[in-house]
Amino acid sequence: MRCSVFIATSLDGYIARSDGGIDWLSSVERPGEDYGFGEFYASVDVLAMGRKSWEKALSFPEWPYRGERKRVVVMSREAREGRHGEEFHRGSPEELAAALRAGGAQRVYVDGGVTIRGFLAAGLIDDMTVSVIPVLLGAGIPLFGEGVPETRLTLQGSRAYESGLVQLRYRAGRA
């Protein structure tokens, strides 16, 4: 089982504004260009996300994960009510990973700053695709930071797009 990150950040490392806003991502929106997300998404059978990412997803006009045969697991300390078949996990990333592995999961899409950092801290992230958006936000919700252990990365590829987005692909392993 692999655990993968696929995320966009500003050059200064924010995945959203302080209020959760992602309007700044529109600067790289191009018709017909999904920056590889569709291919990545098709490769995962489980989504593991934090409560904030889940609430963000709920705020969209349509539930973004519907119609897919994928397990959606929300990491949340408090009991919640799923509206779209989501499962809720109150334990640690290690416990979730063990349960998913036991359940036959092949590739887990780990999303949300807190959840990604938790998986990194547990040494559970296998690969990361980071799309660097050409903007400095100055403030916001960071991708990395507290709790991230020193981690050696191996660049697997990079690609610059006409929009100015540069996508970096890494394999992760403890330093």
Place this chain on the structure above:
Amino acid sequence: MRCSVFIATSLDGYIARSDGGIDWLSSVERPGEDYGFGEFYASVDVLAMGRKSWEKALSFPEWPYRGERKRVVVMSREAREGRHGEEFHRGSPEELAAALRAGGAQRVYVDGGVTIRGFLAAGLIDDMTVSVIPVLLGAGIPLFGEGVPETRLTLQGSRAYESGLVQLRYRAGRA
């Protein structure tokens, strides 16, 4: 006059460990490969750096800027003694830029986290070359953060090296 940044960061945006350590840069050291620094350095006639960068430079076995016909300006609130012809500037980035412009400076190499953020806050940075090192440090001295205004960037180029370093080149302008 242009003000330019040329700097390496970990993927999580640190330019040094919390104690100033830059040992992690050694993972991308390759004989004969300077990642364009020599060409960049030859193009600048002034170095503007913060006190910490200056103290770091003083700690090197050799003063790294000797033998060059470049002005070295250290931003420092306190009076200091230059040992290698350095000048000291107690004013704002705006005041320093005005003085340098009046003095005929062509291209200023702005270095050090605090100094770079100060120049960004003043809208004085024209271009940034950021070399992303394939490592997460987890903690350290950040490149960006407090005081950086929202700034739209234009990607001018990117290049991946065999070492895993990816160099991103941007022009900067206020969003």
